[in-house]
Amino acid sequence: MPDAEVYYEPTFFSKEESNRYFNELQQQVGWQQEHIRMFGRQVAMPRLTAWYGDKGYTYSGLQNEPKPWLPLLLELKQAVELRTGNHYNSVLLNYYRQGSDSMGWHADNEPELGQNPSIASLSFGGTRRFGFRQRQNKEQKNHYLTLQHGSLLLMQGPTQHFWQHSIPKTATAVEPRINLTFRFVY
């Protein structure tokens, strides 16, 4: 992909480790149903979310106060930091309960994330497609990755300036999926 720096490691964690992480995250994380204002109405987000970390930040127009780190999340953060060589101080978690849960096209380009944010994303549970599309040139063909159980996806460099990403809805039966995106918030 031009103007992007994306790495994907399909088996960052073993199947056994990944099963354990999925179960522990499902049980321990304080999952919340957030709403977004759309055309003057409150609409439930098509997924559950949670935010842990050192510092608050605005996401999709929501001002979120982070919850204090759980040992489990610090363990995952450390593994991701060792592998990527970057430092993170917050994690946004997404719980996609079924195929109709999704995330629309966006770039993680909030000013608090700095100029060229490094975003490290872990996936556990059902596999889902992850799309990339160019922000300027939407005629260019999109790229898709299938994010596996226990995988690590790293987006950094200029990626968020030039590309948007999404988790499309799917009509196929899929297992629930948990995603964690580690970020550094200034």
Ligand SMILES: O=C(O)CCC(=O)C(=O)O
């Ligand atoms: O679920 C995913 O893999 C994507 C999550 C994402 O893009 C985000 O939280 O900003």
Ligand SMILES: [Fe+2]
């Ligand atoms: Fe994102």
